[in-house]
Amino acid sequence: MCAEPFITRPPVTLHVLAKAPLPGCVKTRLIPLLGEQGAADAHAELVHHCVTNACQALPAEHVTLWTALKHQHRLFTALSARLGVTLKPQPEGDLGTRMRHALRDAPGPAMVMGSDCPSITSDLITTCAQQLTTHNVVILPAEDGGYGLIGTQDDYPTLFSDMPWGSEHVFAETCARLTASRLTARYPKTIWDVDRPEDWQRWRHIRHRQA
Template identity: 50%
Template sequence: MSAEVSLAILAKAPIPGRVKTRLISSCGAEQAACVHAELLCHTLNVARAAFAPERITLWTALDHAHPLFITLAERHAVTLRPQPQGGLGVRLYHAMASASGPILAIGSDCPVLSPGLLHACAEALTDHDVSCLPAEDGGYALLGLRRAHPHLFTAIDWGTERVMAQTSRRIHELGWHLACPATVWDVDRPADLKRWQSSEATLSHPFESLQASRSAP
């Protein structure tokens, strides 16, 4: 099944003040944007370790031609596509409904995401309708579907601790079967950033390096 599954990555351009806004009070808008960029780079590295590039689409938002998106697309040979206008449910459904077969969708906030977890979620779709990586905060870091259905994306309280519970109820209402290979955590609040910084997953600052290279004479 893994070879048949595609991967959608939904990400915003790392524009200061527009991303990781819950971190700004503790580290400032510029650093929050750098954190966002680091996590996106990590996500692409993990994705490419698990999937062939032709199975991966990076769905962009805020600035579709942002240099980091261009750099990542060239480095990893993945497809870039713009997210449509609308709330998260609209954008997530659009990305997943675009697939001709089973698909996994992720954001770029989860530092503990691994190729093994991606493979586990893909394989779970062999005998389940849905696979998911619930997050400790009540949301989820990954949603996998054999086929997209709008019922999973409408009237969901996105960004709250109710997302996973509401989604689980929708899955039950459809009569579908859910697999959850693991529970993970993401970087959303200052405490999450400290947790990541104290772990072995801490990365360098690729976006800062990119900015420096672009400004060099």
């Protein structure tokens, strides 16, 4: 009897979308609380935290940081130099176009997340990667009705086109499309992101307790 051939499965890759922390261009809803520079600094802290968590969960060679606004910003180059992540510029288009582009960057299962979800821990990323090996899709729904991470086994265009991005209906609409497409999915945990002043204060409280 011949032994079954050993099949090497492509590794799960993770793609982080991030804007350069330019004052007045990022985290604008935090400006009334922190000012333009303060909001930019807060954004930089969140990007640094999220990319660090990503590299604690997966080997750096499996993590790509997709940049926007200023691709060679010192924050990005410093993260690449220190952690070894790959830098790539985000393409033009809406959020769905940019996420789908990242997910299709390499063969095999892939996950994409934003850079303002400090509640996505390294352990949670690991859990998502594990569950993606047995399901078509893995999603971390967000408290605001969106989601902070999505992983896919293959290219599923319907999940990313004509979606009401930025609204509280994104997760519900995504679930409806998953059902219509008969795709299996897992939702390991509901997370939250930092968008409003109260979100930032929530994050600062957590950081203070961890210190």
